[in-house]
Amino acid sequence: MSRILLAADVGNTRAKFALLKASQRQQLPETLSTFLWKYDVPFARADLQAFASSHAASELECFLSGSHLGHIEEIVEFWPKELPEPRVIRTSTELPIELLVDYPDKVGVDRVLNAIATCFEQPGVPAIIIDTGTATTVDVVSSAGAFLGGAILPGYELSAHALHDYTNKLPLIPLQEILGEVPAVVGKNTHAALRSGLIWGQVGAVNEVVTRIQQELAQTVVLRPTIYLTGGAADLLQAHLNFKTIARPQLTLQGLACVAEL
Numbered sequence: 001m002s003r004i005l006l007a008a009d010v011g012n013t014r015a016k017f018a019l020l021k022a023s024q025r026q027q028l029p030e031t032l033s034t035f036l037w038k039y040d041v042p043f044a045r046a047d048l049q050a051f052a053s054s055h056a057a058s059e060l061e062c063f064l065s066g067s068h069l070g071h072i073e074e075i076v077e078f079w080p081k082e083l084p085e086p087r088v089i090r091t092s093t094e095l096p097i098e099l100l101v102d103y104p105d106k107v108g109v110d111r112v113l114n115a116i117a118t119c120f121e122q123p124g125v126p127a128i129i130i131d132t133g134t135a136t137t138v139d140v141v142s143s144a145g146a147f148l149g150g151a152i153l154p155g156y157e158l159s160a161h162a163l164h165d166y167t168n169k170l171p172l173i174p175l176q177e178i179l180g181e182v183p184a185v186v187g188k189n190t191h192a193a194l195r196s197g198l199i200w201g202q203v204g205a206v207n208e209v210v211t212r213i214q215q216e217l218a219q220t221v222v223l224r225p226t227i228y229l230t231g232g233a234a235d236l237l238q239a240h241l242n243f244k245t246i247a248r249p250q251l252t253l254q255g256l257a258c259v260a261e262l
């Protein structure tokens, strides 16, 4: 019987939980079901317990990680007693991957988990990973399987909030509007102009960063990198990117589940 992993990626906007089936290298752990904790309500241990109850506690291995340490501690404190104690990964230096950056202990765990997932799925192949969460990150993995660093930029909702919070006249464009119809580039009113800037600005930024990374890698690396796309807003980007991407909506959680195998 294959092992079942309960993994949690505790992000800045929400915590994502999943039950995953452990797998061998070159195949990412399969996501069986997911559960979200949005931070506008207190963490409900009973809800997590109910989510995990499709599997006997004895079958489960639990992993807890992410970039929001405060919410990680909250989950640890209220972890359901019926479930096995989670293995908690608070810093990237605890993860089984080489971090070729200035301050390895400062790199977001979510970025590194994504890198681990790509190494697990395609060992020996370099990767560029676009993760559109609260922040959007574009990161690079070498063909030797090391995390090389990347770029961090504001995500859609964060950009919308910044435009509203730091100006006198700009309205807040809610997420539902950002997710709505693809906007005309020439906005005919404030709302339309903000929607244009939010959508096409993010598309342009990601295209530019990826193109520059590809050019830089081409100078030293023979294999072309695989480009992965993940994060809450991945669907908004995918259709407008100038290159082919592999969509892996659960990449970070799958990376955490891979840690169980490494």
Ligand SMILES: Nc1ncnc2c1ncn2[C@@H]1O[C@H](COP(=O)(O)OP(=O)(O)OP(=O)(O)O)[C@@H](O)[C@H]1O
Residues within 6 Å of the ligand: 010, 011, 012, 013, 014, 015, 067, 110, 132, 133, 134, 135, 136, 155, 156, 157, 158, 175, 179, 231, 232, 233, 234
């Ligand atoms: N249906 C949706 N619900 C919530 N967020 C969405 C949705 N669709 C797109 N988004 C976008 O995805 C972002 C949240 O994505 P995600 O859950 O990956 O972020 P996170 O993991 O909480 O943040 P972090 O970057 O800290 O990991 C929102 O800020 C928003 O821009």
Ligand SMILES: CC(C)(CO)[C@@H](O)C(=O)NCCC(=O)O
Residues within 6 Å of the ligand: 012, 067, 106, 107, 108, 109, 110, 111, 133, 134, 135, 137, 152
């Ligand atoms: C960049 C984010 C916010 C992306 O979720 C997260 O990975 C983080 O808080 N990182 C810490 C700084 C760093 O990665 O260099």
Ligand SMILES: [K+]
Residues within 6 Å of the ligand: 011, 110, 131, 132, 133, 134, 231, 252
């Ligand atoms: K993330």
